Structures are given as structure tokens and as C-alpha cells.
Amino acid sequence: MWSIIITHLPNWKVCVQAVLSLVIALVLYYVNKYFRSLVEKKNAPAQKARRGERPAEQAHLSDEYEENLHAIKQAISSNSDVHFREFQVAELQARAMLIYVDGMQDEEMISKYVMKILMEDVKQDMTDGSVLFNPLEFSAYFQNKVLPVCETYEAKELHGLNQSILIGFTALLIEGVPHALLIGTSGMKTRAISEPSSEALLRGPRIGFTEVLSENTSMLRRQGYSEDLEINMYEVGARIKRKLVIAYMKEIVNPDLLQEVRDRVGKINMDFIAESGYVEQFIEDDYLSPFQQAQNTERPDRVISGLLEGRIAILLDGTPFALIVPTTFSMLLQSPEDYYDRWLPGTLLRMLRFFAAFLALMSPALYISFISFHPGLIPTELAVTIIETRQGVPFPSLIEVMILEISIEILREAGIRLPKPIGPAMGIVGGLIIGEAAVQAGIVSPFLVIVVAVTAISSFSIPVYSAGITLRILRFVGMLCAAVLGMFGTILFILFICGHISKLKSFGVPYVTPISPFRFNDWKDLFLRTPLPFMTKRPDMMKTQDKKRR
Amino acid sequence: MYRFKNLLVFLLLSSLFLTQGCWSSKEIEDLSVYAGLALDVGERPDIERDLEGQGANYFKRDLITATIQIIPIKSFERQEKSKAKQVVKYSNLRLTGDSVFEIMRQYSTRRERPVIGHHLKVIVVSTKLAKQHQMDQLMDFALRDNDIRPSCRVFFSEGRAFDTFLSDQPEEVPAFRLNAMLNNSFRSNKIMKEVNLTRIDGLLRSKQSFLLQNIVSSKGEIQFSGAGIIKGATSKWIGNLNQENVESLSWIQGTGQGGLIKSYDWRNKIITYEIKSMHSKTTAKLQGDAISFHVAIESTGRLIENWDTKENPSKLEYLEGAEKVFEKRLTTMINHVMQKTQSKYKVDVAGFGKVLAIKYPKKWKEIKDNWDEVFSRVPVTFEIKLKITDFGSSTE
Numbered sequence: 001m002w003s004i005i006i007t008h009l010p011n012w013k014v015c016v017q018a019v020l021s022l023v024i025a026l027v028l029y030y031v032n033k034y035f036r037s038l039v040e041k042k043n044a045p046a047q048k049a050r051r052g053e054r055p056a057e058q059a060h061l062s063d064e065y066e067e068n069l070h071a072i073k074q075a076i077s078s079n080s081d082v083h084f085r086e087f088q089v090a091e092l093q094a095r096a097m098l099i100y101v102d103g104m105q106d107e108e109m110i111s112k113y114v115m116k117i118l119m120e121d122v123k124q125d126m127t128d129g130s131v132l133f134n135p136l137e138f139s140a141y142f143q144n145k146v147l148p149v150c151e152t153y154e155a156k157e158l159h160g161l162n163q164s165i166l167i168g169f170t171a172l173l174i175e176g177v178p179h180a181l182l183i184g185t186s187g188m189k190t191r192a193i194s195e196p197s198s199e200a201l202l203r204g205p206r207i208g209f210t211e212v213l214s215e216n217t218s219m220l221r222r223q224g225y226s227e228d229l230e231i232n233m234y235e236v237g238a239r240i241k242r243k244l245v246i247a248y249m250k251e252i253v254n255p256d257l258l259q260e261v262r263d264r265v266g267k268i269n270m271d272f273i274a275e276s277g278y279v280e281q282f283i284e285d286d287y288l289s290p291f292q293q294a295q296n297t298e299r300p301d302r303v304i305s306g307l308l309e310g311r312i313a314i315l316l317d318g319t320p321f322a323l324i325v326p327t328t329f330s331m332l333l334q335s336p337e338d339y340y341d342r343w344l345p346g347t348l349l350r351m352l353r354f355f356a357a358f359l360a361l362m363s364p365a366l367y368i369s370f371i372s373f374h375p376g377l378i379p380t381e382l383a384v385t386i387i388e389t390r391q392g393v394p395f396p397s398l399i400e401v402m403i404l405e406i407s408i409e410i411l412r413e414a415g416i417r418l419p420k421p422i423g424p425a426m427g428i429v430g431g432l433i434i435g436e437a438a439v440q441a442g443i444v445s446p447f448l449v450i451v452v453a454v455t456a457i458s459s460f461s462i463p464v465y466s467a468g469i470t471l472r473i474l475r476f477v478g479m480l481c482a483a484v485l486g487m488f489g490t491i492l493f494i495l496f497i498c499g500h501i502s503k504l505k506s507f508g509v510p511y512v513t514p515i516s517p518f519r520f521n522d523w524k525d526l527f528l529r530t531p532l533p534f535m536t537k538r539p540d541m542m543k544t545q546d547k548k549r550r
Numbered sequence: 551m552y553r554f555k556n557l558l559v560f561l562l563l564s565s566l567f568l569t570q571g572c573w574s575s576k577e578i579e580d581l582s583v584y585a586g587l588a589l590d591v592g593e594r595p596d597i598e599r600d601l602e603g604q605g606a607n608y609f610k611r612d613l614i615t616a617t618i619q620i621i622p623i624k625s626f627e628r629q630e631k632s633k634a635k636q637v638v639k640y641s642n643l644r645l646t647g648d649s650v651f652e653i654m655r656q657y658s659t660r661r662e663r664p665v666i667g668h669h670l671k672v673i674v675v676s677t678k679l680a681k682q683h684q685m686d687q688l689m690d691f692a693l694r695d696n697d698i699r700p701s702c703r704v705f706f707s708e709g710r711a712f713d714t715f716l717s718d719q720p721e722e723v724p725a726f727r728l729n730a731m732l733n734n735s736f737r738s739n740k741i742m743k744e745v746n747l748t749r750i751d752g753l754l755r756s757k758q759s760f761l762l763q764n765i766v767s768s769k770g771e772i773q774f775s776g777a778g779i780i781k782g783a784t785s786k787w788i789g790n791l792n793q794e795n796v797e798s799l800s801w802i803q804g805t806g807q808g809g810l811i812k813s814y815d816w817r818n819k820i821i822t823y824e825i826k827s828m829h830s831k832t833t834a835k836l837q838g839d840a841i842s843f844h845v846a847i848e849s850t851g852r853l854i855e856n857w858d859t860k861e862n863p864s865k866l867e868y869l870e871g872a873e874k875v876f877e878k879r880l881t882t883m884i885n886h887v888m889q890k891t892q893s894k895y896k897v898d899v900a901g902f903g904k905v906l907a908i909k910y911p912k913k914w915k916e917i918k919d920n921w922d923e924v925f926s927r928v929p930v931t932f933e934i935k936l937k938i939t940d941f942g943s944s945t946e
Binding site: 018020021022024025026028029032033370371372373375376377378380381383384386387388390391393396397483486492 | 556557560561563564565566575576577578579581583585621622666668669671697699723726
């Protein structure tokens with residue numbers, strides 16, 4: 001460039017170009033810098049301070065029943081769903097109080113196993129004949145010998161007690177006992193386990209995660225018995241707490257990776273973590289990248305196979321979407337079905353998906369660059385047909401493609417939001433009608449309808465929905481590049497993407513790993529899906545402790 | 551420097567966008583694709599005469615009339631397909647001038663859309679024009695133009711080249727028809743191997759004589775008929791070979807992919823030989839200063855047609871007899887073409903020079919400047935072996 005500038009110095013156009021390129025570069029540089037600084041600011045250890053500022057009133061329960069009751073009532077009785085049920089313990093002649101949140105309890109269980117026993121049966125149950133008048137002893141006796149409930153705790157501290165009640169425990173206060181008994185009688189209504197709707201398979205388990213964390217972890221356990229599978233519980237959310245679980249295979253996972261994941265999860269700092277998408281956004285490496293760096297899935301089988309490759313799963317309470325990290329590019333185009341089918345169809349389908357991803361990303365861009373920059377590159381017969389069909393189309397190809405692409409995107413979005421019964425039909429019919437009518441009206445050419453349709457169908461065939469969104473975003477960028485610079489721009493665009501994803505890392509693992517850095521062993525599971533007996537090693541890229549699959 | 555690494559990266563990237571030069575797009579429908587170019591002796595059509603009469607004139611000599619075949623012409627009547635009117639798929643536009651390039655640009659004054667040559671398939675030159683002007687002058691524009699692909703094929707036309715661009719089938723584009731007809735060469739060795747711009751370029755630069763497939767036309771019908779000869783020294787058209795000569799040349803070069811030999815047997819009945827394979831090997835000999843060539847031709851084929859009902863083709867003697875008849879017929883054919891090229895036109899179009907150049911490069915260097923002259927005196931011997939391996943499915 002400099003030599004051109006020097007030799008053409010009197011040529012003002014070149015000078016303007018040089019200055020412009022400098023200006024553009026500077027703008028890009030500072031925009032980039034600004035964004036990076038934002039990231040750093042965000043990661044600054046501001047959360048430490050906040051965590052420290054809550055020394056929590058370490059108020060203990062006192063011996064006085066009335067006092068305790070008063071304290072609890074003051075703290076939580078403004079909630080209309082907290083129920084207080086007072087009764088008499090038959091044996092002690094003492095007052096007792098059950099405190100619980102409505103709707104989170106199995107009320108039958110409370111009345112049958114707690115109240116009934118306390119109000120009637122305790123006496124008969126005292127088989128050794130001794131009579132207890134000390135409430136403290138009675139409490140221990142009740143907890144250890146009479147109460148047939150799995151989860152019981154003693155709570156002495158007021159704040160913790162209040163929280164436990166709100167989480168779903170039933171608290172039992174007995175007159176004369178200086179602590180409360182927390183009884184796990186939770187019986188929340190949950191959704192039935194159903195097939196994951198975002199990742200449908202033809203062959204494979206029809207089981208998907210639900211919104212209840214314990215059920216999800218149990219689903220992982222139920223995949224098979226292993227002492228290796230470790231499930232660690234964390235709490236996230238500063239104001240509303242939520243349970244978060246990290247699952248991994250103890251003897252496979254790379255300990256550095258595990259530590260990194262723990263650190264990042266520990267750094268999450270927000271009022272409320274509503275969905276695993278929040279977690280994903282907090283722990284990902286590069287938030288400017290259009291590519292997702294954590295894979296979300298609804299399928300326990302997928303999670304388990306990820307764990308066996310040395311990855312780590314993050315499950316959050318309240319969402320059926322688990323995250324698998326680190327994620328590599330090839331994972332986005334793989335489906336569990338590849339492994340369930342025989343290897344030949346698996347390989348074929350996987351290669352087809354790679355091709356479909358290319359089409360979904362590039363075909364409108366290629367269309368634009370061919371149509372408006374390089375008519376000589378189209379086979380003659382096809383060129384003639386295209387010219388014929390494009391006669392009378394009033395728009396340049398970019399606008400033409402945009403019209404159709406955007407309407408397809410809107411249709412797709414509308415299809416999701418529409419009520420289920422009419423959703424898909426609406427989408428298809430709308431697409432057909434718009435396509436056909438637009439051609440009839442001469443706004444777009446029929447050839448373009450084919451291109452856009454192929455693009456849309458290709459992007460549907462990508463097994464991970466959010467990867468499809470990435471391609472959808474990039475497709476528009478590609479179209480703009482093609483419209484400005486033709487094939488040159490298209491190739492530039494591809495190079496940009498290649499550069500970006502080869503620089504991208506997910507938890508220290510390069511995004512396009514088996515390709516670059518080159519790990520031949522992992523190529524067996526990249527484009528091809530080699531027969532299972534050949535896949536004797538875990539992916540090299542994960543640097544697992546245990547290299548061999550057994 | 552490391553501090554500004556990103557800045558440097560962005561600078562280089564933005565220079566990519568700014569210093570390259572294809573910002574301007576041209577939509578495909580705003581262009582005229584021309585599929586054929588016909589070059590004729592300058593002869594202004596009536597319309598042009600009329601237009602020039604009204605002052606549409608510029609400084610020129612009327613040496614060449616160039617015709618371009620533009621596809622597809624308007625078909626905006628897509629909506630009114632019901633009319634069932636047969637739409638002509640192409641339009642021929644003729645202009646007269648002297649520089650081919652100037653003529654190409656002159657089309658812009660006649661049509662709304664600029665012509666592009668990416669899809670140019672055939673160039674047809676009338677023999678009359680090739681007789682007047684040198685081939686390298688006529689082809690110069692086509693060879694230099696960046697738009698035109700080197701795979702574009704070149705033909706001669708016996709009559710007006712323009713006539714080969716007319717078709718009685720309105721749905722069909724004549725340039726495409728011409729282009730596709732070459733694909734039939736596996737059916738008949740009367741169709742020559744294609745000569746495209748790349749080959750023409752090489753041949754013209756090395757001043758070799760060569761052949762171009764000749765087209766004759768009548769009322770929208772065309773036919774490949776023999777070939778026109780360009781003499782290397784003058785680069786002009788000097789004469790034609792007929793269909794049989796072209797066939798014989800393919801035997802000498804062993805390039806034929808199919809075809810037949812028809813002859814008359816001892817009872818003067820028609821018998822025909824279908825070629826299944828064809829090989830030839832030309833060897834050059836140099837004894838002292840005397841050059842000679844020997845061509846060994848081998849072929850296998852089947853007896854495909856036999857009008858002689860008295861004979862039994864499944865008999866070996868009969869087949870051997872038939873082989874002799876065909877060999878004799880082929881010898882006559884080859885002698886005809888050798889006589890024509892060596893004595894009448896004095897040109898080497900069968901590639902003997904190349905064989906000599908490979909085997910005796912020193913000798914070739916000496917004589918290559920007047921090789922055509924030398925060739926006309928060089929003795930060429932032939933050895934022909936035809937083998938009938940099969941007499942078809944019909945037998946007695």
C-alpha cells in the first residue's frame with residue numbers, strides 16, 4: 001500500500017484512500033479498545049465488596065417460644081403464603097407451631113407424619129415405657145426415633161431458619177425447645193419428563209431435562225452407575241439464590257479446567273440468575289464473538305457423552321438447559337444421533353450438516369457476488385436463465401435478497417411465537433405464499449426464492465439451535481460484504497471468520513481444535529464418524545487424565 | 551510496536567477494502583451476454599445504411615461486419631405466456647467498421663445494456679474475410695480481451711458467417727447449437743477436434759498451418775463440412791478440405807473417436823465398417839538430409855452394414871476380404887488428402903512437423919521457417935491394418 005501511495009502521491013484519490021484507511025483503522029482500533037476495556041471493568045473484583053457487606057444478624061433462637069415466634073413472624077409473616085399452624089403436643093402439653101410456605105409442601109405428609117404423631121400417637125410409640133417431660137429430650141427423641149422423614153435438621157439461627165422456610169422446609173417450633181426442627185416435606189408440583197423439543201432425535205432416548213435440578217442430576221445418575229460422576233453444588237445469585245451444579249467425571253476431567261470452571265462460576269455476581277443463558281454469558285471467554293462458547297442442551301445423554309470426553313456440565317435449577325463447556329466448533333454440528341446410528345449414515349449425515357452449514361452461511365452472499373459482480377463465473381445456460389428470470393426485478397440483488405431473507409427471518413420468529421397448532425403451518429404457508437406472490441409481483445426473481453429456501457432449510461438442519469442463530473447473523477454480514485466487494489468481499493468475510501474462530505478459545509481450548517491446532521487423532525470424530533471400535537481415545541484437545549476410553 | 555499491534559492489523563485490513571478496485575457492481579440483468587461473434591466481409595446491412603444516412607457515422611473503413619448474438623433477448627412477457635407466441639431467444643446485431651474492438655464498443659450506441667464476453671462460445675469467420683485479412687489480425691481482439699474466455703471455439707464459414715447465426719428453430723440459440731455440435735465427434739470423424747482461442751494463439755504465434763472446421767448454411771440450417779486451411783506463412787485462408795479429407799486426417803493423426811468407412815465390395819454392394827478403435831503412430835526418419843515419414847494405422851471395428859445378400863458375413867474368409875476392401879478404401883482416402891495437402895496447398899496440417907521436431911530438433915530448427923515448402927516434397931508411407939472383430943448380431 002505504501003509503495004502505491006508514494007508513487008501516486010499527486011493522485012488525490014489515492015491520498016484520500018490512504019487517509020480514509022487510516023481513519024477507519026483508528027476508529028476500529030478505539031472501538032475495539034473501548035469494548036475490551038468494558039470487559040475488564042466487568043471482570044473487576046467488585047463483587048467481593050458486596051459479598052462482605054452482609055454479616056447477617058447472627059441472631060439465635062432463644063428459649064422462649066413466644067419470643068421466637070414473634071421474631072419469625074416479624075421477619076416473614078408479611079408474606080401471605082407463609083402459613084402458621086399452632087397445635088398442642090399431646091404428650092408434653094406444650095404448644096407447637098408448624099410454619100411452612102403454601103404450595104411447596106406435601107400437605108398430606110405433614111398432617112400424617114408430623115401432626116398426627118405429635119397430637120395422638122407419641123405416647124403409644126414410647127415402647128420403652130419411660131416418660132419424657134424435658135422438651136429438649138423430647139425433641140431429640142422425636143427427631144431420631146419417631147419422625148419418618150428423610151430430611152430433618154435442627155436450626156438454631158434465626159436468619160437461616162427464615163430462609164429455609166422460604167425455600168420449602170417446614171419448621172416445627174415446640175414450646176421449651178431452644179431450636180426449630182426443619183423437616184423436608186417438599187412436594188412441589190413438577191412437570192412430567194418429556195422429549196426435549198429443541199433437540200428432537202429419531203433414534204435415542206426420549207428423555208429431556210426438566211426444571212427441577214434434583215431431577216436433572218438424578219437423570220444423569222440414572223444414565224448408569226459410576227463412582228466417577230461427581231456433582232458439586234454451588235449457589236449463585238446475590239439477591240435470589242439458586243442452586244447450580246457442576247458435574248464432571250472425577251478421573252477423566254482435566255483438573256486445571258475444573259478449577260477454571262469453578263473460578264468462573266464463583267465470580268458470577270448478579271441479583272438473579274434466571275436461566276443457564278445467564279451463566280453462559282457470565283462465564284464465556286469472548287462476549288463479542290457471535291459464536292457460542294458453551295453448548296446448551298436438554299439431553300442427559302448428550303451431557304454424559306460430553307462428560308466422558310472430559311468436558312464439564314453446568315446445570316442450573318429452574319431450567320431444562322444444561323451447559324457443556326468447553327465447546328468446540330465441531331460440537332455445534334454434531335448430533336447424538338451420529339453415534340446411535342451405524343457409522344456410515346452417521347458420517348454421511350454429519351458431512352451433510354457441514355455442507356448445510358456452509359450453505360446456510362454463504363449462499364445468499366455467493367448469489368449476490370455472482371449476480372452483481374461476476375456474471376462470467378456462472379455456467380452459461382444458468383446465466384441465461386437467471387437473466388431471463390431477473391428481467392424486470394426493480395431492485396439490486398442486495399435489496400432483493402434482504403427483502404426475502406428478512407421476511408423469512410420474521411416468519412421463523414413468528415412461527416415460534418405463534419400458538420402451537422397453527423405455528424408450523426403458518427410458517428410454511430406464509431413462506432410459500434410470500435415466495436410465490438413476491439415472484440408473481442416481480443419483486444424478487446424465482447431463482448432467488450430457491451436460494452433463500454435452500455438457505456433456510458440448511459439452517460434448520462443444524463442440530464444446535466443457537467449455532468443456527470450464529471450462522472443467521474453472520475449470513476447478513478456476508479451479504480453486505482458480498483454486496484460491497486463481490487467475491488473479493490465474500491472471501492475476505494470467510495477469512496475473517498476463519499481468523500476469528502481460530503483465535504477464539506473456550507475455557508482454554510481452541511475453538512476449532514482438531515483442525516488447528518492440528519490433532520489428527522481427533523479428526524476421527526470431526527467430519528467423519530469412524531466406527532466405534534476405532535474411537536479408542538478420548539479427544540486429545542481436552543487433555544484428560546485418562547486418555548483411553550474403556 | 552507491540553502496543554499498536556491491533557492498530558496495525560486494522561490498518562492493513564482497512565487498506566484491503568480501500569485499495570482494491572471493484573466497488574462497482576453491475577447486476578447481471580443489466581448486461582448483455584453475447585454467445586457468438588461472426589466476422590464477415592464489410593457489407594452494411596440496410597438498417598445501418600439508413601442510420602448512417604441520417605448521420606450516425608464515424609471515421610472508419612467498412613472492412614468488417616461483425617455480428618454478435620445476444621442472449622437472452624427480453625422476455626418480460628413472462629406473465630402473458632398464454633399468448634403462445636414463439637419468442638425468439640436471441641437477437642443478432644450487426645455493425646460494420648474496421649477495428650473489431652471499436653465495433654464492440656459501438657454496440658453501446660445501439661442497445662441499452664453493455665455487452666460482456668464472458669460467455670462467448672463461438673467465433674465464426676467467413677472464409678472470404680479470412681482470405682482478405684490475416685487471421686492473427688482478425689483474432690487479435692479476441693485474444694487480447696480479458697472478458698473473452700480462451701475456451702471460445704473458432705470456426706470458418708463457407709458463406710456469410712452471419713448466416714450460421716440464424717436458425718429456423720426460434721427457441722434455440724444458434725451459437726449454443728454450434729458449440730454443442732462439436733460434442734458429436736464420437737459419432738463421426740468428419741467433425742474435427744475443437745480449435746479454441748488458446749490453440750489458435752499458439753498456432754498463430756508459431757506460424758503453423760492449421761485447419762478450422764468449416765460450416766455451411768442454408769436458410770437457418772447449418773452443417774459441418776470439411777475444413778478451411780490457414781497457411782502459416784501468410785496467416786490467410788487458402789482453401790478447403792472436404793469432409794472426406796477431414797476424415798482421412800483424423801486417421802493419420804489417430805484422433806478419431808468414432809465414425810465409419812463405407813465402401814463397395816467386389817460385387818459393388820455397399821458394406822460399412824464401424825470404427826471401434828483407432829490408433830496411429832507417425833515416425834520420422836532422417837537419412838542424410840532426406841526426411842521421410844512412416845505412418846502406421848491400426849484399427850478394430852465391426853461390420854455394421856452389408857447389402858450383399860449372397861455373402862455370409864460370419865465366415866472368416868468373407869471378413870478378411872472385407873477388411874481388404876476397407877483398407878483399400880482408406881488408402882485411397884489418405885492418398886487424396888496427402889495429395890491435396892502436399893501438392894495442391896503445400897501445407898502440413900496433420901502435425902508431421904511436430905513429430906520431426908521432437909525426434910530431430912536440430913534438423914527442425916534448420917528447416918522450420920519454410921517447413922510447409924519442405925513438407926510438400928517429403929515422402930510419406932502408410933501402413934494400414936484394419937481388423938473386423940465382430941459382424942453384429944444378425945447372422946444366418
